[in-house]
Amino acid sequence: MSTPRPYDPFARDCPSRRLLDRIGDRWTVLLITTLEDGPRRFSELLRTVDGISQKMLTQTLRSLEADGLVLRTVHPEIPPRVEYELTELGRSLLEPLGALIGWATDHMGEVQTSRGAVSATA
Amino acid sequence: MSTPRPYDPFARDCPSRRLLDRIGDRWTVLLITTLEDGPRRFSELLRTVDGISQKMLTQTLRSLEADGLVLRTVHPEIPPRVEYELTELGRSLLEPLGALIGWATDHMGEVQTSRGAVSATA
DNA sequence: CAGGATCCTACGGGATACTG
DNA sequence: CAGTATCCCGTAGGATCCTG
Numbered sequence: 427m428s429t430p431r432p433y434d435p436f437a438r439d440c441p442s443r444r445l446l447d448r449i450g451d452r453w454t455v456l457l458i459t460t461l462e463d464g465p466r467r468f469s470e471l472l473r474t475v476d477g478i479s480q481k482m483l484t485q486t487l488r489s490l491e492a493d494g495l496v497l498r499t500v501h502p503e504i505p506p507r508v509e510y511e512l513t514e515l516g517r518s519l520l521e522p523l524g525a526l527i528g529w530a531t532d533h534m535g536e537v538q539t540s541r542g543a544v545s546a547t548a
Numbered sequence: 549m550s551t552p553r554p555y556d557p558f559a560r561d562c563p564s565r566r567l568l569d570r571i572g573d574r575w576t577v578l579l580i581t582t583l584e585d586g587p588r589r590f591s592e593l594l595r596t597v598d599g600i601s602q603k604m605l606t607q608t609l610r611s612l613e614a615d616g617l618v619l620r621t622v623h624p625e626i627p628p629r630v631e632y633e634l635t636e637l638g639r640s641l642l643e644p645l646g647a648l649i650g651w652a653t654d655h656m657g658e659v660q661t662s663r664g665a666v667s668a669t670a
Numbered sequence: 671c672a673g674g675a676t677c678c679t680a681c682g683g684g685a686t687a688c689t690g
Numbered sequence: 691c692a693g694t695a696t697c698c699c700g701t702a703g704g705a706t707c708c709t710g
Contacts, residue, residue, distance in 0.1 A: 438598050443578070445652035450572050451702075456565070468672050476560050479704050484673055494662025505671045506710085515658055522651045525644035530567035536637055540616025573682075590692055601684050606693065627691040628690085 448493070453478055453486045455523060458495065458512065462520055465499075465511040495519065570615070575600055575608045577645060580634065583618065584642055587633040617641065 437443070449455050456475055460466065466474070472483055487510055490496035495516035501507040512520070559565070571577050578597055582588065588596070594605055609632055612618035617638035623629040634642070 441652040441656035442649040444656055445648070446577055447574070450574060452569065452572060453703095455568055459564075472672095480673075481705090482703060485703090492663050493659045495659070500672095503671095504710095506673095508672060515655060515662075518655065519651060522644070522647035525647045526567070527564040529641060529644045530563040533637060533640065534563035534566055537615045537617070540637075541614050575683095594692095602693080603685090603695095604683060607683090622692095625691095628693085630692060 448489075451486065453482055454490065457483075457486055457490065458516060458519060459523060459527070461496065461510060461512045461516070465509040468508050468510070471510065490516070570611075573608070575604055576612065579605075579608055579612065580617065580638060580641060581645060581649070583632060583634045583638070587621075587631040590630050590632070593632065612638070 453475070456478075457471065460471060460475055468483070468487075471487075472478065472480060475483070478486075487496060487498065491498050494513055497511050497513050499509045499511070501509070575597070578600075579593065582593060582597055590605070590609075593609075594600065594602060597605070600608075609618060609620065613620050616635055619633050619635050621631045621633070623631070
């Protein structure tokens with residue numbers, strides 16, 4: 427009412443909300459940064475990303491593929507080989523993501539300190 | 549084993565993982581950006597952030613406070629007035645977050661197109 | 671090797687009622 | 691007004707088994 431902006435950044439369907447809902451899951455961001463250095467195979471990703479399950483890897487990759495962020499290439503061989511790599515669009519996301527990760531690296535120590543400080547203030 | 553890096557960005561306890569786990573919930577990022585323009589009252593936030601429940605607002609604010617990202621100020625009046633504002637640390641997070649939101653604004657259209665294109669390719 | 675199909679649990683998160 | 695306390699449900703996501 428007092429904030430009748432032409433474009434409401436807090437509305438449920440704004441681009442940032444939709445992006446946040448996408449990268450809200452534990453694995454999307456992690457997978458994208460893992461693919462930063464080039465194509466990776468399925469099993470490779472499964473081993474590299476600490477803690478991801480086979481189900482979630484498949485699911486997240488499919489989702490990223492549908493979003494146009496990741497390209498899936500099937501090599502018709504036996505045994506099958508499937509490679510995943512970032513698309514141009516996917517790579518463009520690396521920059522803002524890098525900024526965020528950079529912040530984390532620089533400041534998560536302070537956050538950690540703050541959590542302890544609450545009870546240690548006295 | 550084959551990846552004995554001195555600092556593993558994919559390990560579960562690295563700073564970026566911890567940050568991602570924190571902003572993984574639906575409301576943290578939204579609240580921080582909402583507080584960008586200055587102090588806000590509890591009820592104000594409840595009305596401004598589209599879809600947040602009272603429970604999650606309280607919970608998220610408490611969490612942000614513990615992390616040292618948000619400062620909570622209680623004004624001893626009747627009726628009570630409580631204001632929340634970003635700390636210096638919290639404000640420093642606005643930049644990388646802004647980059648991410650900027651990306652979303654610029655590219656979420658392409659993502660949307662991609663999702664539809666999958667079935668429309670033929 | 672890549673991944674589909676199932677089962678099952680933890681917990682994020684909403685709705686509601688109550689309090690200082 | 692600014693919370694706290696409960697109840698309850700959907701679903702993210704892990705574990706496991708099976709297939710081309």
